[in-house]
Amino acid sequence: MPELPLPDDLPRLYTIRTLLLTLLTTVTTAIEEAEDPRPRVAKVPRRWCITWRRAPVGHTRVGVLHVADCMLATGQPVDARTVQAERRREGRRIERCETCAPQLP
Numbered sequence: 001m002p003e004l005p006l007p008d009d010l011p012r013l014y015t016i017r018t019l020l021l022t023l024l025t026t027v028t029t030a031i032e033e034a035e036d037p038r039p040r041v042a043k044v045p046r047r048w049c050i051t052w053r054r055a056p057v058g059h060t061r062v063g064v065l066h067v068a069d070c071m072l073a074t075g076q077p078v079d080a081r082t083v084q085a086e087r088r089r090e091g092r093r094i095e096r097c098e099t100c101a102p103q104l105p
């Protein structure tokens with residue numbers, strides 16, 4: 001495989017990683033739908049994503065809440081109940097993304 005010309009600064013590398021993860025999620029969903037085209041059972045809407053920042057052990061872990069389709073969101077979409085549970089969890093703090101400015105559930 002040819003080597004990709006990647007930037008050497010972290011902000012652009014993070015942006016590229018986010019884009020690739022978003023593409024991976026989209027392609028994985030498309031594959032799952034192609035493999036099993038039966039109509040999906042209605043699920044609880046998953047409208048948010050929490051991107052967790054790294055924190056040393058014993059420090060408050062900060063998660064950034066995004067709307068699920070925010071370009072900065074990584075990880076699996078979660079429902080309102082999950083977001084509310086994470087907001088109440090000790091040792092964690094949820095901040096709103098400044099880009100997509102989600103409503104807190």
Ligand SMILES: [Zn+2]
Pocket residue numbers: 065066067070071072073097098099100101
């Ligand atoms: Zn966002």
